[in-house]
Amino acid sequence: MAMFSEDKHVHRLDLALQGGGAHGAFTWGVLDGLLQDERLIPGALSGASAGAMNAAVLVSGLVSGGRAEARDRLRNFWKELNRSGREAGPLIPMIEAFPQTSRALSSWWSTVFGDVGMAHASPELGREMQEILRKVIEKHVDFAAIRSEGAPPLFISATNARSGALRLFRNADLTADALLASACLPLYFPPVTIDGKDYWDGGYSANPPLVPLVQESANDDLLLITVNTQVRSETPRNAAAIIDRLTEIGFNQSMRKELQGLVLLQHAIGRARTKAGARDGLVAQVERLRLHEIHDEATLAAMPAQTKLLPVRHLLLKLHDAGQAAAKHWCETCVEHLGKRSTVNLAQRFGPA
Helix, strand or coil: CCCCCCCCCCEEEEEEECCCHHHHHHHHHHHHHHHCCCCEEEEEEEECCHHHHHHHHHHHHHHHHHHHHHHHHHHHHHHHHHHHHHHHCCHHHHHHHCHHHHHHHHHHHHHHHCCCCCCCCCHHHHHHHHHHHHHHHHHHCCHHHHHCCCCCCEEEEEEECCCCCEEEECHHHCCHHHHHHHCCCCCCCCCEEECCEEEEEHHHCCCCCCHHHHHHCCCCEEEEECCCCCCCCCCCCCHHHHHHHHHHHHHHHHHHHHHHHHHHHHHHHHHHCCCCCCCCHHHHHHHHCEEEEECCHHHHHCCCHHHHHCCCHHHHHHHHHHHHHHHHHHHHHHHHHCCCCCCCCHHHHHCCC
């Protein structure tokens, strides 16, 4: 069954969704905006952590009922995350009751439970929250739909805790455990064991996976949706801020290296082009690749790092609205260039300083 009508004015667009905890609500907003543009059809999708969740929920909805169902499922997934977070402890209800104190309360959380990246955090303390997240996933992700014929291809990353190697989950082997593994911050949650191997957050190895989209998708336009700040206006000076920035840099590095590799290969292919005839295989796919990006560094950089672990309602809605606005702007300025050229200079944005 076709999910979309084919039209020469409609563009298939692969989506690469970066992970960033509760800041993935920005990506929810972007996807909500893209789904409202009839000129766009989601192609293959890749994701890590929250990006993996968004991708799986989106595909579940598209297969089950098209654009409207995908938007509904995304909204209900994030609504359920907030509800589950409120039931898990007192902090989120306190912040929602007194939003002006959110920064102070999130700092209190860090003092009591540790910052992201702090070695003294106990992973076992997160097992209960991990099981709560499992229930949310099982409620809102339709794995049968994801595995059905004609479903958009999915590439979900997790990191082997022992070898550090990337494990890529596709539609056929995607499970709730795989999504939990992709979102498993090792200092907050115990590792997720799949086929006898322990896995941590996919952001360490591919955030999000890019090369599989290039290798295995027939589409030549790839849209990257980023939520982790690339450049900070100031160098952090205290221990907590330094740890936050180191974590941020770490989760950006795998994506940065993949992008740099793709850009370098494109440039090398251009310099080496001869009259020998048409190229084929991976070289041709890389040469045809057109890259795009949606981000809002100003909004996301202004949010405390601790809010990535706190699905607070007003913050989720703020991020959703920012993402939807960014998607609308991108659609107004960039959709006309799909099928023709890249709309972002990734070599300049992610290349060496």
